[in-house]
Amino acid sequence: MGERIPFVKMNGLGNAIIVADMRGRADVITAEAAVALAHPQAVPFDQIMEVRDAAGPGRDFDMRILNADGSLAQACGNGTRCVVEWLHGQDGRDKYTFRTDGGILTTWRRNDGTVTVDMGVPRFGWDQIPLAEEFADTTGIELQIGPIDAPVLHTPAVANIGNPHAVFFVDRDVDSYELDRFGPLLENHPIFPERANTTVANVLARDHLRIRVWERGAGLTLACGSAACAALVCAVRKELTDRKATVTLPGGDMEIEWNDDNRILMTGPTAYEFSGALDPQTGAFEREAATGAAERAL
Numbered sequence: 001m002g003e004r005i006p007f008v009k010m011n012g013l014g015n016a017i018i019v020a021d022m023r024g025r026a027d028v029i030t031a032e033a034a035v036a037l038a039h040p041q042a043v044p045f046d047q048i049m050e051v052r053d054a055a056g057p058g059r060d061f062d063m064r065i066l067n068a069d070g071s072l073a074q075a076c077g078n079g080t081r082c083v084v085e086w087l088h089g090q091d092g093r094d095k096y097t098f099r100t101d102g103g104i105l106t107t108w109r110r111n112d113g114t115v116t117v118d119m120g121v122p123r124f125g126w127d128q129i130p131l132a133e134e135f136a137d138t139t140g141i142e143l144q145i146g147p148i149d150a151p152v153l154h155t156p157a158v159a160n161i162g163n164p165h166a167v168f169f170v171d172r173d174v175d176s177y178e179l180d181r182f183g184p185l186l187e188n189h190p191i192f193p194e195r196a197n198t199t200v201a202n203v204l205a206r207d208h209l210r211i212r213v214w215e216r217g218a219g220l221t222l223a224c225g226s227a228a229c230a231a232l233v234c235a236v237r238k239e240l241t242d243r244k245a246t247v248t249l250p251g252g253d254m255e256i257e258w259n260d261d262n263r264i265l266m267t268g269p270t271a272y273e274f275s276g277a278l279d280p281q282t283g284a285f286e287r288e289a290a291t292g293a294a295e296r297a298l
Helices: 031-037 077-091 179-187 225-237
Strands: 005-012 015-021 047-053 061-067 095-100 103-109 115-118 157-160 164-169 197-205 208-215 219-221 244-249 252-258 264-268 271-278 285-290
Touching: 005 077, 015 077, 031 061, 047 077, 061 077, 077 095, 077 103, 077 115, 077 225, 077 264, 157 225, 164 225, 179 197, 179 208, 179 219, 197 225, 208 225, 225 244, 225 252, 225 264
Parallel strands: 015 047, 061 095, 164 197, 208 244
Antiparallel strands: 005 015, 005 271, 047 061, 095 103, 103 115, 115 264, 157 164, 197 208, 208 219, 244 252, 252 264, 271 285
16 A cells, blocks of 8 residues: 545535645556545545646646546646635645646636636637537537437537537526436547537526536536536527626536636635545545644645
């Protein structure tokens, strides 16, 4: 058994996050350890955020992100917000810059305790998402679930927000769709060579959307920051909403803005649950008491 590393279990609007302190280490959390931790009797999570020393200039830290199935994720907005709150508890800073497989993320903590993440510039080209075949217009691609003459879901807008997203705009309550049934099929559809996050979105007003998300590698989640961003930018491209809106997820609300500089700003709260230590090779862990202010620095 290797040397255990400290972790904090947090959530961003219910999006279950493990923040793992990998600073000063060269090893990584294995896919096997991630799968073991995700077991319902262990520390169920949607993403693990490995916080690592910066391997180059231009950022404060690097992050490696694992999904619950052990696969790697390029970005996780809710997880990044949790990392910011955790780091703030250690050093009191309000601004951090991170490098992920999806690029550079700039973040800042607001006076009200919420955290904003600059999720970068969205990409809409079929080869940037990526798709397995060319589509000139990615505001609605040829894809459907259900009978040809009466599809349940069809013609999603697609975008890359650090990872691939397919957004189905619907007229009914998003809870009326069996996303737990359709999600796995859409995540692994051949049109998405790197798999995709699937969102069902209902536009309630020009400044308000409600969504549910099947997250690639994690399944149904209470919240997904990059999916909320994808829903907003896809809605704007389809002229359904303004460029700033509240996005309501099962876990709560977050504020998304696609600003005039073509960058997406995501703002929302975070919450601590507990802390502990884990073996990065096996996923064996020890859980400590509920996290208090004195424990936040680990």
